[in-house]
Structure formats: C-alpha cells, structure tokens
Amino acid sequence: MNVAVIGTGYVGLVTGVGFAETGNVVVCADVDASKIERLRHNKIPIYEPGLEPMVQRNQTEGRLSFTTDVGAAIEASDIVFIAVGTPQDEDGSADLRHVLEVAALIGTRMNRPKIVVTKSTVPVGTAEKVRTAVAAQTQTKFWVASNPEFLKEGAAVQDFMKPDRVVLGVDSPESEAMLRELYEPFVRSGNPILFMDIPSAEFTKYAANAMLAARITLMNQFADLCEKVGANVEHVRLGVGSDERIGKAFLFPGPGYGGSCFPKDVKALNATARDARFPLEVLEAVDRANDQHKHVPFQKVRQLLGGSARGKTIALWGLAFKAQTDDMRESSALTFVADALADGATLRVHDPQAMDEARRRLGNTVTYVAHPYEALEGADALVVLTEWQEFRVLDHARAKQAMRRPVVVDARNLYDPARMRQAGFTYASIGRP
Numbered sequence: 079m080n081v082a083v084i085g086t087g088y089v090g091l092v093t094g095v096g097f098a099e100t101g102n103v104v105v106c107a108d109v110d111a112s113k114i115e116r117l118r119h120n121k122i123p124i125y126e127p128g129l130e131p132m133v134q135r136n137q138t139e140g141r142l143s144f145t146t147d148v149g150a151a152i153e154a155s156d157i158v159f160i161a162v163g164t165p166q167d168e169d170g171s172a173d174l175r176h177v178l179e180v181a182a183l184i185g186t187r188m189n190r191p192k193i194v195v196t197k198s199t200v201p202v203g204t205a206e207k208v209r210t211a212v213a214a215q216t217q218t219k220f221w222v223a224s225n226p227e228f229l230k231e232g233a234a235v236q237d238f239m240k241p242d243r244v245v246l247g248v249d250s251p252e253s254e255a256m257l258r259e260l261y262e263p264f265v266r267s268g269n270p271i272l273f274m275d276i277p278s279a280e281f282t283k284y285a286a287n288a289m290l291a292a293r294i295t296l297m298n299q300f301a302d303l304c305e306k307v308g309a310n311v312e313h314v315r316l317g318v319g320s321d322e323r324i325g326k327a328f329l330f331p332g333p334g335y336g337g338s339c340f341p342k343d344v345k346a347l348n349a350t351a352r353d354a355r356f357p358l359e360v361l362e363a364v365d366r367a368n369d370q371h372k373h374v375p376f377q378k379v380r381q382l383l384g385g386s387a388r389g390k391t392i393a394l395w396g397l398a399f400k401a402q403t404d405d406m407r408e409s410s411a412l413t414f415v416a417d418a419l420a421d422g423a424t425l426r427v428h429d430p431q432a433m434d435e436a437r438r439r440l441g442n443t444v445t446y447v448a449h450p451y452e453a454l455e456g457a458d459a460l461v462v463l464t465e466w467q468e469f470r471v472l473d474h475a476r477a478k479q480a481m482r483r484p485v486v487v488d489a490r491n492l493y494d495p496a497r498m499r500q501a502g503f504t505y506a507s508i509g510r511p
Contacts, residue, residue, distance in 0.1 A: 079103070079260055082155035084148055084180050086113060088124055088234070088338065088405075089197055089227045090161030095132045096238040098142040100263040105143045107151035117144045125404040125431045128235040148180070152187040157256065159225070160184075160208070161197040170345035171353075172201055181208040185215025193253045195223045199343060201350045202280045205247065221253040224276045226283030231337060232402025239264060244271045247279025284350070287343040288361055293328045294335045295364045298371045301331035301509025311509025312491065331508045333410035333463050333489040334372040336399030341368070341408040372410045375489040376417035378506045379459050382485050388422030391482070393453040394444075396464025396490075397429035397436045404431040406439055410489070411463050419443060426453040430466050451476055459485035462492060474501040 079102045083094035086108040094106040108114055113123055120134040136142035145151055152158055162176040177198055184194055194212055196205055209222045224247030229237045244261045248254045254273055261271055274282075301311040311331050319326035335341065344365050351358040380387050399409035406412065411427075418425055425444040427436065433446055447453045450469065454460060454477055462469055470492050478484050478501070486498060488507040498505035 079256075080154055080156045081105075081159065081260070082107060082151040082157070083159045083161055083197070084108075084151065085160065085162035085176075085198070086110070086117065086123075086144065087161065087163060088126075088231065089229065090159070091117075091122075091124070091133075092126065092129065092229055092234045092238050093159060093161060093197055093227070095129065095136060095142060096235070096264075097260070098136040099132055099239065101141065102260070103141055104136075105145055105151040105154060107145050107148040109146060109148065111146050114144045114146050125402075126234050127232065127402055132235065148183060149187045152184050152192075153189045155192060157193045157195060157260065158184055159195045159197045164198050164200055164342075164346075166342050166345060167349075169349055171349035172199070172204075172342075172346045174200060174204060174207065177204065178207060178211045181211035182215055184220075185212040188212070188216040188218040188220060191219045191221075193221045193223055193256055195225050195257070196280075197225055197227055199226065199283050199339070199346075200224075200280060201284070201346060202277045204280060205276045221248075221250045222276070223248045223253045223257060224279040225257070226279060228283070228286065231405055232400060240267070240269075241265065242269055244269075245279050245282050246271060246273050247276035248273055249276055284343050284347040287339055288347050288358075288364075290328050291335055291340040291344050291368070292360065292364045294332075294340075295368045295371070297329050298331050298334065298508070299367055302371070302374070304509040305511075308511060309509075310511055314509075331491065332465075333375050333414075333508075334368050336372075336408035336410055337403075337405055338407045341365075344368075372413040373417060374508070375410065375461055375463060375487055376414050376421075379418075379461055379485070379487045380421065382487065382504055382506060383459060383483075386421065387418055389424075390422075390458040391424045391426060391456055392418055393457040393460045393481075394425055394427040395429075395450055395453065395460065395462045395469050396466060397427060398432040398464050401464055401466045404429075404435050406432055406435045409463075411436075412439065414461065414463060415440060415444060426455075426457060428453045429464065430468060451480060454480040457481045458483045459487065461487045461489065463489050465490040465492065472498075474498075474503070478502060 081097050081104045083090045083106045086106050094104045098104040122130045164172040167173045205222045304311040315329045397411045427444050428450045484503045486505050491507045
C-alpha cells in the first residue's frame with residue numbers, strides 16, 4: 079500500500095517507519111528542509127531507542143523516503159496520515175492551524191480517491207473540519223478517519239510495532255477495509271483493532287491520557303500526604319497496586335508529569351469541556367496539582383540547605399521529562415531550574431541524552447557537564463529528577479568525596495533511605511520517611 083505521512087515529528091516519524099517495516103511504500107513529508115536532509119542520511123532528530131536502524135534499513139530497501147514536496151507525497155499515496163503538530167493555544171486548546179493547512183493542500187492535490195487520516199492528537203470534531211477543508215478544494219471522492227496514537231516516548235517503536243490496541247474512527251466500509259488491511263500485520267498476536275465512530279476515536283486519546291495523568295497526580299499527592307502523616311508511599315503503592323481493579327502501572331511517585339502529551343492533552347480536554355459548558359472539575363484539579371507538585375523537589379532541597387539556595391551549588395541529574403528520551407517539553411527540570419536560579423543558586427547539570435536540548439532551552443544559565451559525577455564537584459546538594467538507569471546506583475564514597483555537602487534529594491525514589499543515612503547523606507525522597 080502507498081502511504082504518505084505529513085509531518086516528521088515524533089508521531090509522524092515513528093508511524094511512517096513502522097508502516098514501511100511491514101512492507102508498505104511510505105513517503106514522509108515535511109516542510110523543514112534541514113530535518114528532511116538529515117533523515118535522508120539516517121540522522122534521527124529525536125532520541126528513540128530502536129528507531130535509527132529501522133530508518134536506515136527501510137531507506138536502503140526502498141520502502142521509505144523523505145521529501146519536502148508535500149504535494150507530490152500526497153499524489154503518490156492511497157492513504158494520507160496528517161501528523162503535524164497541534165501546539166497549545168493561549169486558552170489551552172489545541173491549535174489546528176497546521177492540520178487544516180495540510181487538509182486544504184490534500185484537497186488541491188487529490189488526484190484519485192484517498193483516505194485522509196488524522197494521526198495528530200486533535201479534539202472531537204477535527205475530522206469534520208478536515209473533511210470540510212479537503213472538500214472545499216476537490217470534487218474527487220475521499221474518506222476521512224481518525225487514528226489516535228498511543229506511543230510512550232522511550233518505547234514508541236515497541237508500542238507501534240506491537241500495540242495493545244489500535245483505535246480507528248471511520249464512517250465508511252471503504253476506509254474500514256483499507257485501514258484494517260494496513261494494521262492487521264501489527265495485531266497478529268490477537269490484540270484488537272477497535273473500529274468506532276470518529277468522534278469517539280478522537281475522544282479516546284484525550285480520555286486515556288487524562289486518566290493516566292490523574293493517576294500519576296493522585297499518587298504524587300498521596301506521597302505528599304504520606305510525609306505529613308508518617309506513612310511510606312512505597313508500601314502504599316504496593317498495597318494499592320496489588321488490587322486487580324487498580325493494577326501496578328503508573329503508580330510511582332515522582333516530580334510531576336511532563337512531556338509532549340499529558341500536559342498539553344489535559345489542558346486541551348479541559349478547554350473542550352469548558353467550551354461544551356461541562357467543566358471537568360477533577361481534571362482541572364489534576365492540572366493545578368501537577369503544576370504545584372513540580373516545585374516540590376526544589377522546596378525540599380531549599381529546606382535541606384537551611385532555607386535558602388543563594389550562593390549554593392546544586393548538581394542536577396536528569397533534564398528530560400523521563401528516561402529513554404531527550405524530550406524536555408514540560409519537564410520538571412525546567413521548573414526546578416527556574417526556581418533554583420530565582421533563589422540565587424548555581425546549577426551544574428547532566429543528562430545522558432538531553433544536553434543539546436537543554437542548551438537550546440537554558441542557554442548559558444547553567445553549567446553543563448559530560449559526566450554525572452563531574453556535576454557533583456563542589457556541590458552543596460544533588461537532585462535526581464530523571465530515572466535513567468545510570469543514576470540508579472549511587473557510588474556513595476565517590477559522591478561524598480566530590481561534594482561540598484552530602485545532601486541528596488531523590489525525586490524518583492531510586493535510593494534506599496536507610497543506606498543513604500548510613501552512608502552519611504542528608505537525604506530526602508518523595509513520600510518516604
């Protein structure tokens with residue numbers, strides 16, 4: 079099948095490569111000429127484990143190509159996936175400008191019947207806007223569909239190639255048949271392809287992310303309350319997660335959720351609810367509580383440093399919003415850096431993958447170091463914000479020798495509190511005594 083994917087961001091690139099891997103002829107199109115040129119040379123603009131060899135293999139075997147000629151990509155396709163960005167507007171809603179621009183272009187280049195699929199995360203009703211934008215430019219028959227993505231950064235290739243479910247919103251037998259054929263190779267183990275009406279598919283993506291965001295936020299608030307009442311959130315987590323009705327996933331407390339999906343999607347769903355005059359009060363509270371919780375790591379280190387970080391040097395391990403990605407969008411590290419600099423601290427920072435992105439975002443406001451223990455030299459405190467594997471075991475002797483003061487705030491609960499105290503550290507974590 080001939081497939082065009084418009085947009086080579088996180089979702090578009092993984093989607094295009096995944097379809098090529100199963101034997102389809104895929105062209106990924108983007109107006110960013112420098113990105114396209116890098117991709118043609120197998121240089122991946124994002125860090126995502128397993129993606130680079132797939133790009134190289136499928137380009138070599140002729141199933142995958144990259145172009146800046148979006149119109150030509152549309153003409154060559156049977157199915158067009160719109161995977162451009164939907165940035166957050168000032169009121170929190172999704173900005174659909176780029177989606178509708180692509181839709182209009184599809185209409186002008188509609189040389190034969192096609193399926194137009196929204197892959198970008200978009201609010202309910204977007205597919206109808208896409209339909210209108212395409213129809214305004216063509217008399218050729220076409221179909222629209224919604225195919226929300228459920229890709230975890232750091233595991234996106236695995237999620238796409240072996241999805242736990244595929245959600246497809248369709249309104250015609252033709253689009254259902256073609257999309258079933260396209261996706262059947264990915265669900266041979268028996269996981270479902272869920273066909274539904276288009277508005278329900280559009281809503282499903284937001285509902286899933288909202289529920290996960292609420293789960294994370296509630297666990298973070300449980301952790302804060304555990305500290306107040308003398309409970310241990312790790313024990314609580316195990317007790318709660320053992321309940322089959324609840325399960326174990328997304329119950330680890332931390333510094334607050336971030337990334338490209340949860341913050342934006344929670345705000346967008348709240349905006350949709352307000353427009354419908356049915357505010358989601360629980361989700362509004364989730365958004366507020368998460369923003370507040372992102373300040374907790376700095377509040378903890380500030381307290382351990384005597385109530386002020388002015389003149390102190392803080393080592394920061396972790397800048398990406400989670401491990402296995404270089405994405406810093408809505409990262410708790412951005413909140414921490416802003417709080418620390420405002421309080422007069424000096425920061426020495428390290429992340430295994432996000433250093434280039436940090437330089438772009440933070441400029442010369444912090445000191446970048448190539449090795450985690452180099453960040454500890456002369457530091458008054460260490461703060462761990464991202465759960466990278468290489469941070470999971472702390473060399474106590476090496477850390478104490480390098481640091482001016484043995485103060486550690488562990489916002490991912492990686493270290494054992496008793497062992498840290500025995501090693502002579504002043505130690506704080508999230509929700510543990």
